[in-house]
Amino acid sequence: MRNFIAMLSFTEENYLKALLHITIEVEHKNAAGTNELAGYLGVKPATATDMLRKLKEKQLISYEKYGKISLSDTGRKKAIEILRKHRLWETFLYEKLEFTWDEVHEVAEQLEHIQSQKLVDKLDKFLGFPEYDPHGDAIPTASGELKPSYKKTLSEAAEGTTCRMVAVKDNTVAFLKYVSQLELGINTHIDVLSRQPYDGSMEIAINGKNITISQKFAENILIV
Amino acid sequence: MRNFIAMLSFTEENYLKALLHITIEVEHKNAAGTNELAGYLGVKPATATDMLRKLKEKQLISYEKYGKISLSDTGRKKAIEILRKHRLWETFLYEKLEFTWDEVHEVAEQLEHIQSQKLVDKLDKFLGFPEYDPHGDAIPTASGELKPSYKKTLSEAAEGTTCRMVAVKDNTVAFLKYVSQLELGINTHIDVLSRQPYDGSMEIAINGKNITISQKFAENILIV
DNA sequence: TATAAATGTTAGATAAACCTAATTCAGGAT
């Protein structure tokens, strides 16, 4: 696996994708902190500092000592490419290889780092240029456009309303398994029956069945 | 990408696959030398020595200082798994994504290292349990069986005979491009017209057209 | 068999990505 012009390591790619996730995808803020980034990636802050210096050197982020971190234009473009590959592979696994919704992320985390422009283009075509991945997240286009998410969380839904699940915020296996167990999935219709003021737990109805969920759980279900 | 029990690094996997290639696939001998292995992998002999000590430690090869190297049963099993993934991915790229015959190897070299048993099984099924890859090489089965090759090289074919191309020995881009250029491919019928005793160059006919090829080239075309 | 050539190993460095422990800095609270 020889090096192309300015080819990035798996690790560098993961840092860029993490920054995209923190700054754009989740919070709609545009800067991240060292500890926040390190926490997200499961490394120590000292490790992140080293990498931040390297990414700045390569002009992929803007960052000053003790300051906030944000992606440069090149860095963001690169991060969006990786996100595009991640979501295309998730779609492939789900649509073509009979993977379940909660299994795709782990494998896509590896596949997203395969280097071949032709592979991405052909995969996209093979899948029929999909717009959304199996979690309901928008797939960035070949030209690098990433639709903003208009999603809100189930914990924000008003009592007495009905909504439709479109994605999840948490991608851990534990969470996704619990989701399946409750027979929740993409496009499941949810009736919001009531919310407990004490701890934010909610009673909801899915497929005609009433269940109670915690606030923590509701905060990780995205709806339209 | 957390570590599974006894998970191997990309590098360790590449060493095992190289040993399989040298000892079984190409020469049908059962032992390799340090320089030979290092040469094949494009590293220095000193580097290979270090890795050999590690692979012995992990009981993946049998090897004594200054002695010959061969795969242990575990090592061979692991190497065959990687070769299986390599050839399944090549088949996928060729059959489903419209890659050409000479483009698949490079990308499969990356894809072969993806860790997911389910992915391999489902990919195999998706492709209809193929027996041969786009280069005509046998794909190891799920249970680890690898059909021996009965191929001989075009340079060994007798004058006046007709044969069929089934595979190539060389997988470099330069070689494969030249093959395409000559309009040679899997299953092309070749008439062996004559061989020059001086340098082993041969005159052959393909698709009714006469061409002359070098001995070096003929040694890398496999036929039945 | 003695020597030369080829093959293989060791020693000592480097770069990437990580760690722990110690230190520095910036912003909020007295």
Next chain:
DNA sequence: ATCCTGAATTAGGTTTATCTAACATTTATA
């Protein structure tokens, strides 16, 4: 204005995979 605290950085290590240069062993050849 000073202090405290949490955030961030630095210093000093480790591990993996690589290298070069020097050394050791085996094999081939004269």
